[in-house]
Amino acid sequence: MIREIRDAGKTVFLTTQYLDEADALSDHIAFIHDGTIVKYGTPAAIKQRVAATYTLQVAPSDQDAAGTALSKAGIHYVQAEHGVTLSADSGNAALASLLDAQINVEHFDRDETNLESVFLDVTGKVEKYENH
Numbered sequence: 001m002i003r004e005i006r007d008a009g010k011t012v013f014l015t016t017q018y019l020d021e022a023d024a025l026s027d028h029i030a031f032i033h034d035g036t037i038v039k040y041g042t043p044a045a046i047k048q049r050v051a052a053t054y055t056l057q058v059a060p061s062d063q064d065a066a067g068t069a070l071s072k073a074g075i076h077y078v079q080a081e082h083g084v085t086l087s088a089d090s091g092n093a094a095l096a097s098l099l100d101a102q103i104n105v106e107h108f109d110r111d112e113t114n115l116e117s118v119f120l121d122v123t124g125k126v127e128k129y130e131n132h
Helices: 001-006 019-025 043-049 060-072 088-100 115-123
Strands: 029-033 036-041 053-058 077-080 083-087 105-110 129-131
Touching: 001 019, 001 053, 001 088, 019 115, 029 043, 029 077, 029 115, 036 043, 036 115, 043 115, 053 088, 060 088, 083 088, 088 105
Parallel strands: none
Antiparallel strands: 029 036, 053 083, 053 105, 077 083, 077 129
């Protein structure tokens, strides 16, 4: 019904915490935090402005060695459930460091940015264990 109203040229204000729904239904999105608009734009433009991240996985037996290699190289990473998350600017250096240390990388991929990532970025509510 919301799509039909929107497609008929009418403006719809949608307040939701379901960010996938907002992404699918909205032409423009505004993130409000503490009463202030902190991000505004099309869903695609907003997602594009958030720094991309990479997920890197090694075998469970190599996780300690991988952490040591990344720390030794001075690469900041966030320990995730199934590996580590790296910023876009350190992804290639991390991969090279692990390969130089002869650690078998099982998976290395760029993460898809979604509005959930944007929300966590603008509200600062990332609850992950960070390593340096």
